[in-house]
């Protein structure tokens with residue numbers, strides 16, 4: 001069966017917590033008649049100790065960056081220094097109400113202003129908004145700016161966005177949500193843009209192009225200057241999906257590649273963990289001629305005072321208040337703790353670590369592209385695999401105590417296994433991980449059934465993923481009422 005759920009502790013009349021007596025005196029019959037639930041609620045009766053043990057044991061089953069290497073490609077599961085958390089936990093930040101007057105939150109406005117200045121220096125952009133709460137939200141905001149730019153010039157024909165077929169899935173999704181038609185262009189086998197495909201779709205209906213550089217195969221787009229020039233000559237704008245800036249941080253400015261608008265994932269590159277559904281931040285930056293379209297308000301400095309400034313041509317608000325402010329505090333702490341001279345070491349080490357893994361494993365796993373990569377490396381299955389798939393390798397890694405890498409993405413690589421070690425891992429940790437992957441490749445050659453049957457040591461063995469997707473039992477009620 002399954003692991004014990006909290007409901008399985010249910011023992012009638014056992015009590016862990018009593019509601020205060022005034023709750024019992026409150027007459028809620030009218031409320032209940034109108035809004036009360038129709039089905040009885042299933043609530044477990046358990047003691048405090050049972051509840052504490054249950055949740056403590058569950059938390060111990062969790063895997064995170066703080067328990068081991070988390071090589072999930074494209075997700076940047078890196079360690080985030082505790083000092084950033086400590087700074088963001090200061091009461092002056094956490095107790096701040098979004099409706100206090102400008103004079104009462106000068107310090108917090110200074111944080112946003114200073115972060116904007118620093119990101120402008122890093123990216124080359126002229127202004128930033130911190131309202132978007134995720135990378136995809138940033139994409140939508142950036143695309144709204146592109147749309148507004150064309151409409152303000154009365155260029156109403158520009159309704160198309162070009163996106164390579166290797167792009168992150170959020171790119172076409174955001175374009176659709178923004179009302180653009182997506183023109184997908186084929187990429188070369190190395191995931192780089194095919195210039196002839198690009199030229200064939202450029203015309204006066206194109207609003208812009210969305211690009212990730214390095215691309216989803218971890219390769220730097222060598223023709224980037226030609227690409228952005230071609231799009232500009234056709235009257236379009238160039239959007240940089242900067243979710244993976246940890247590959248270029250401090251080394252390349254997106255404006256130097258010809259980009260006009262971008263988003264960054266503060267929750268990947270700058271001090272906040274990615275994943276887990278926690279708060280994120282996808283600030284959007286743009287070049288000078290687009291700053292007037294940024295969401296209202298932006299923060300300006302007058303002498304030593306900070307104020308809000310609203311533009312009449314702005315696309316308007318894209319979220320409540322100022323986005324996820326505490327993520328911005330962590331990002332500023334992250335940038336300041338490294339300092340201007342050290343920030344490039346983030347990308348240097350991220351790239352070095354990925355190439356170290358690439359070189360160490362290329363005799364055992366098929367390299368998707370045999371070239372120096374940026375922050376992540378993509379393999380296409382075990383060499384001489386004996387029927388062992390990438391899924392089998394990922395499951396076998398669990399037996400050795402590792403989180404699996406990203407698998408079967410990017411879609412353009414058969415049996416893809418995408419490893420992103422990030423800059424925070426040491427050579428020793430990488431060596432241990434490499435040794436385990438080499439061992440699995442050896443097992444695949446000598447004892448393939450062992451790998452095909454993995455995982456063997458986890459509580460839950462190989463799950464039937466198709467069945468789980470087709471028959472999702474997501475609540476306790478669904479579980480107890482389900483019969484095969």
Ligand SMILES: Cc1ncc(COP(=O)(O)O)c(C=O)c1O
Pocket residue numbers: 074075134135136137168170212241243244265268280282
């Ligand atoms: C290249 C790229 N673009 C966009 C996103 C979307 O970011 P988010 O998950 O914050 O919406 C991601 C996610 O990691 C990404 O890797």
